[in-house]
Amino acid sequence: xxxxxTGTTWTVYDANTMTQAEIYGSVLCELGEKHPDIxxxxxxxxxxxxxxxxxxxxxxxxxxxxxxxxxxxxIAAGLAKSGLxxxxxxxxxxxxxxxxxxxxxxxxYQNLNVKMIATHGGVSFGAAGTTHHCTEDIxxxxxxANMTVIVPADGIETAAAVRACIDYKGxxxxxxxxxxxxxxxxxxxxxxxxxxxxxxxxxxxITLICCGVTVLQAAEAAKILKESDGLSVRxxxxxxxxxxxxxxxxxxLTETRRIITFEDHNIHGGLGSAVADVIAQSGxxxxxxxxxxxxxxxxxxxxxxxxxxxxxxCDSIVEKVREVMGRDFEEDESWEDEV
Amino acid sequence: MPITELEIKNLTxxxxxxxxxxxxxTVWAGGAHIGGGLSMVEIMTLLYFKxxxxxxxxxxxxxxxxxxxxxxxxxxxxAPVLANRGFFDRDELKDFNHFMSKFGMHLDSLKVKxxxxxxxSLGHGLSMAVGLALGARLQKKSWKTYCILGDGECNEGxxxxxxxxxxxxxxxxxxxxxxxxxLMIDGKTEEIMSVEPFAxxxxxxxxxxxxxxxxxxxxxxxxIDFALEEAKTPVIIIADTIKGKGVDFMENQVxxxxxxxxxxxxxxxxxxxxRG
Numbered sequence: 001x002x003x004x005x006t007g008t009t010w011t012v013y014d015a016n017t018m019t020q021a022e023i024y025g026s027v028l029c030e031l032g033e034k035h036p037d038i039x040x041x042x043x044x045x046x047x048x049x050x051x052x053x054x055x056x057x058x059x060x061x062x063x064x065x066x067x068x069x070x071x072x073x074x075i076a077a078g079l080a081k082s083g084l085x086x087x088x089x090x091x092x093x094x095x096x097x098x099x100x101x102x103x104x105x106x107x108x109y110q111n112l113n114v115k116m117i118a119t120h121g122g123v124s125f126g127a128a129g130t131t132h133h134c135t136e137d138i139x140x141x142x143x144x145a146n147m148t149v150i151v152p153a154d155g156i157e158t159a160a161a162v163r164a165c166i167d168y169k170g171x172x173x174x175x176x177x178x179x180x181x182x183x184x185x186x187x188x189x190x191x192x193x194x195x196x197x198x199x200x201x202x203x204x205x206i207t208l209i210c211c212g213v214t215v216l217q218a219a220e221a222a223k224i225l226k227e228s229d230g231l232s233v234r235x236x237x238x239x240x241x242x243x244x245x246x247x248x249x250x251x252x253l254t255e256t257r258r259i260i261t262f263e264d265h266n267i268h269g270g271l272g273s274a275v276a277d278v279i280a281q282s283g284x285x286x287x288x289x290x291x292x293x294x295x296x297x298x299x300x301x302x303x304x305x306x307x308x309x310x311x312x313x314c315d316s317i318v319e320k321v322r323e324v325m326g327r328d329f330e331e332d333e334s335w336e337d338e339v
Numbered sequence: 340m341p342i343t344e345l346e347i348k349n350l351t352x353x354x355x356x357x358x359x360x361x362x363x364x365t366v367w368a369g370g371a372h373i374g375g376g377l378s379m380v381e382i383m384t385l386l387y388f389k390x391x392x393x394x395x396x397x398x399x400x401x402x403x404x405x406x407x408x409x410x411x412x413x414x415x416x417x418a419p420v421l422a423n424r425g426f427f428d429r430d431e432l433k434d435f436n437h438f439m440s441k442f443g444m445h446l447d448s449l450k451v452k453x454x455x456x457x458x459x460s461l462g463h464g465l466s467m468a469v470g471l472a473l474g475a476r477l478q479k480k481s482w483k484t485y486c487i488l489g490d491g492e493c494n495e496g497x498x499x500x501x502x503x504x505x506x507x508x509x510x511x512x513x514x515x516x517x518x519x520x521x522l523m524i525d526g527k528t529e530e531i532m533s534v535e536p537f538a539x540x541x542x543x544x545x546x547x548x549x550x551x552x553x554x555x556x557x558x559x560x561x562x563i564d565f566a567l568e569e570a571k572t573p574v575i576i577i578a579d580t581i582k583g584k585g586v587d588f589m590e591n592q593v594x595x596x597x598x599x600x601x602x603x604x605x606x607x608x609x610x611x612x613x614r615g
Contacts, residue, residue, distance in 0.1 A: 039474075039477065063473065063508070065500075065504050066507075068497075068504070070497040070500060071469075071497055071500035071501050071504055072466075074463055074466020074469075074470060074501065075466050075469050075470035076470060077456075077466075077467045077470055078456075078466065078467040078472070078473070078474060078484075079470040079474045080470075081405075081455065081467065081470070081471055081474070082405075082470065082471050082473075082478065083401070084477065101460060102463060105457070105459070105460050105463060106463055106466075106467055109457055110448055110449065110456070110457050
């Protein structure tokens with residue numbers, strides 16, 4: 001069972017021993033008390049996704065449809081049409097791909113109030129191999145009209161996102177990992193708001209824009225770069241991929257003129273692409289790089305090894321920042337307003 | 340309530356009007372899925388003019404019965420039913436398929452009054468209908484959900500995922516029909532991808548199967564009454580129908596799955612409907 005400690009304002013979870021999914025399951029149980037309209041659905045992954053915690057507590061409001069994701073998202077659409085608030089959980093690969101047409105046509109097209117909490121996102125289920133990785137979901141989900149896409153940094157932010165989406169109308173996709181990822185936030189008192197990025201550290205030399213597991217790694221990298229290189233590194237937690245906080249990107253563009261994105265996702269169509277759109281349309285020059293899974297099917301391994309392999313760990317981020325800072329923009333004659 | 344002779348007489352007259360409207364809609368639209376629209380006219384007329392607890396003045400009324408036209412390409416057959424039931428004016432159908440019209444071939448629940456669920460991609464409707472029925476049961480609501488499948492649609496695996504779930508969750512506040520007109524776009528269902536033994540398949544999935552003539556109000560009505568009053572497990576009504584029913588030159592013709600008609604052909608179609 002999940003451990004939790006009741007705090008003064010928010011429920012504070014023992015985030016060091018609980019996975020993202022466990023925290024999600026606990027929060028959903030808590031919300032289920034206050035919101036009798038919440039129903040839960042899974043496709044034989046109640047245990048893995050931890051929505052089973054909700055099912056144990058509210059068996060009448062929980063539907064395990066067996067291994068049939070298309071049917072699950074269709075049933076969720078019907079339940080939403082009947083006036084209920086479905087939370088649907090399976091792995092990211094089976095949400096964004098196996099059940100995609102139902103997610104798009106049944107849920108998004110009809111703008112239904114269905115919340116999808118997809119676990120095992122990115123390469124977080126590393127050893128399982130490509131069938132159980134999902135490095136395409138952000139690109140896919142961003143392309144669905146009416147959809148809101150959230151990639152929380154850790155379990156605490158997952159809790160905040162789940163709470164926030166209760167009163168947020170329309171379909172929401174929340175992508176979390178497999179668990180066991182180290183936690184970044186200490187509690188939920190930092191003002192999570194859907195569509196509003198969090199600048200977790202201000203800086204003037206370069207901006208690192210991150211989501212999911214890369215937030216902690218970038219924050220740690222920024223500390224190292226300040227101490228050893230004297231660099232002022234801005235770190236942004238872009239937890240909401242859609243709607244995107246364009247303002248925070250434009251501000252970083254103007255104030256730092258160097259931006260790198262880090263994501264546990266294919267470099268095409270994810271966070272990096274979303275940020276690149278904003279930069280390109282601004283008309284302003286910027287040194288820009290996107291770091292992610294380089295358009296390939298990920299090798300097998302434990303997630304921490306994979307994050308190192310694909311340069312998403314703290315040390316690799318430090319190296320990438322030094323490389324981008326080392327570029328001499330003065331050689332480019334058209335670069336006149338470098339900060 | 341068993342259907343009366345007077346009801347059958349009135350339904351027959353309403354169905355005739357609806358068939359005329361489907362023909363006109365096909366002309367206005369420039370083309371439509373007319374064959375499958377005509378084959379389900381008796382099913383839809385019976386539901387909308389005898390069974391459904393609905394109020395066209397309050398299309399979003401919470402206590403209303405729900406309909407999921409899983410064979411969503413029947414839109415040009417469905418919209419005239421809704422117009423005749425009073426959800427909107429028949430003249431609005433003149434815009435069907437036109438630029439910015441609320442009516443496209445597959446009806447949009449956010450645009451067309453009376454449409455509970457958007458459909459069009461086959462194999463989606465039964466899952467949504469199961470969700471609606473479970474939602475009603477959970478909220479202790481008495482409203483029913485009706486779902487109309489196509490027979491070719493039952494090639495889709497997701498139909499059987501939904502069937503498995505309907506039986507597993509013992510969904511008895513859902514009444515499902517199959518418009519068994521035996522034709523799909525490329526030919527006969529049994530030649531393209533056979534669904535037979537169809538009734539046995541549904542029985543094996545845990546359904547009580549009623550096989551009836553889909554143009555016979557008495558037979559359809561008896562099956563619906565059974566499903567509403569007696570069934571302890573999900574019921575499917577396999578309605579044996581004729582694609583293109585009522586328009587002699589369209590009946591059982593593969594090519595009239597989707598087609599266009601000019602005013603001359605429309606006149607022939609109208610007179611065929613009048614001859615009954």
